[in-house]
Amino acid sequence: MTFPSRHEMKPWRSRTYLDAANFQSCVICEESDGTVVSCHLPLMGAAPAGTGQKCSDIISVHCCRKCHVYLDGEGRKDYHVRLMAICRTLIRNVDDGLLVVNG
Ligand SMILES: [Zn+2]
Numbered sequence: 826m827t828f829p830s831r832h833e834m835k836p837w838r839s840r841t842y843l844d845a846a847n848f849q850s851c852v853i854c855e856e857s858d859g860t861v862v863s864c865h866l867p868l869m870g871a872a873p874a875g876t877g878q879k880c881s882d883i884i885s886v887h888c889c890r891k892c893h894v895y896l897d898g899e900g901r902k903d904y905h906v907r908l909m910a911i912c913r914t915l916i917r918n919v920d921d922g923l924l925v926v927n928g
């Protein structure tokens with residue numbers, strides 16, 4: 826099975842999508858300490874991103890500063906937590922009406 830190079834796909838961008846993290850709880854630790862933002866979460870070629878470019882905004886998670894530091898550091902290969910965070914953020918955004926599936 827072959828996939829197109831992630832460099833051939835254009836990253837999806839949405840300020841509205843990213844700003845939805847404001848005032849939310851962290852999807853990993855459930856903390857609501859005012860530090861929760863949308864954190865881009867590259868997944869080893871799964872999401873388009875050029876050199877020095879963030880992955881698509883759709884691959885971002887609502888997480889607090891502490892969890893963001895973890896994901897960017899020692900949790901870089903913690904794929905269970907990374908996948909869980911993406912799923913929880915997507916479900917939250919569907920539940921909140923930010924992501925709408927037609928049909
Ligand atoms: Zn957290």
